[in-house]
Every structure is written in structure tokens, then in C-alpha cells.
Amino acid sequence: MKIKEGFEIQNVCGEHIIVPTGAENVDYSKIISLNETAAYLWENIVPKESFTIDDMTQLLLAEYEVEEDIAREDCTSIVECWKEMELIEE
């Protein structure tokens, strides 16, 4: 899977938000806020042509002290959530 084009991560008022950003328009009416960890994952998977839950789990393990199982569970649930918000394509 991969992150769809047309989204930009911004830091507004100390919050990480994803904003639908076209070449001309920025739409702040449909922003998605991310916590530190989610923002870290987002920033690292956006440049990838494609990524898997495994890739995300490895990213978490590299940065945080966390059990692999828990990391994988969290990654799965955030991917579900991003899919629901139509941020991810297969």
C-alpha cells in the first residue's frame, strides 16, 4: 500500500496535521490531526513507493521502546483508520 497524493503534513499551532493540499488550494476544513508517533510514521512512509505493516512496525521499533506485538497491533489499527479516511491506496 501507499499514501495517496495530495496530502501535506503541517505543524499548525504545535499540532501535526494532515491537510488536503492541491497545487492551488489548501483545505483546512478536512484536516486530520496526528500525535507524535503517528506523525513520525507518516513522515517516514510518505516517501516510500509502497509500504507494509512490517515496515511500519520496524520504524516504531527503531524509535520507541515497545514490544513488537504491540507495535504491530498499533500499526494495524492506524492503517485501518487511515484507510477509512481514504488516505491510503493499495
Place this chain on the structure above:
Amino acid sequence: MSTGITQKKVNNHLFMQEITRMFREQGKKSVTFIVRGFSMRPFLEDGRDKVILVPPREPKIDDIVLAEVREQTYALHRVIKIENGTYTMRGDGNPLRMTEEFTYDKIIGLADGFIRKGKRVSTNSLKWRTYSAMWNITKPFRRILLAIYRRI
């Protein structure tokens, strides 16, 4: 991890800076956001409708302008008077005496259109121009009209 859709309120001042940055540094031609407040009733409803804002230019009468009207206080209102480089605006839903003045350098942007109840209305459209004309004609009865609107 919390998910789901909620409305996020951001600090106005920082948000205005962000809009300005999008226009000046990122060269964006428009910014869309949800309006807050009741001062542009009956056309724009708090938390429901959106405005499509374009970068600053010389406003004309009846343009809807977002400007800093006092230190870190912003309003998106209708221009009703232009005199010696000072603009006067008023919210459609505000009392006639409640106006704000500003100069060109205080402009954040101008409304190019709105998304009202999910539908796009351009400020060039007949619908918007008719609404503006009607709203100006009914000025003497505005208090009554707004009172009725609040009840329905």
C-alpha cells in the same frame, strides 16, 4: 490512539499566520476553512459553512474580507465603506452600528466563494449577488429578519 471525526478549533492568530504563509511562501491561490461565529448570518452558519479565501487585493464594496480589526482579533465581514484608504466592514448579522475599520495591510484575504450547506456558491454567482442586493435593500428590517431567522 483516538480516531474519528471531530472539529478541531485552532488558535485564530496562529491560523491567520498559517494562511498568510500559504499565500506568500507557498504560492497557494486559495485556502478553505470552516467559519466560526454568527456575525454573517443568515448566509453563513457557525461550524457548518466554509469560506474559500484568496490572497489580498483591493477590496470593493460588498466584498467579504478577512482582516485583523484589532490586535490579534479577526473578522470576516462585508465591506460597506471605502474612504481614504480606510475600509469599513460589518457582519451581515451584526447590528448596524457594529462596524470595524482596517487598512490594506491588515487584510488576510478575500472571500472568493463559500460552501454553504455543502454547496459551492461563488461570490460572482447570481445567487450571491442577488443575496447581497436583497440584504442591502432590507437593511431597515434587518433586526426583525434576523430575529425570525434565529427562531426557525
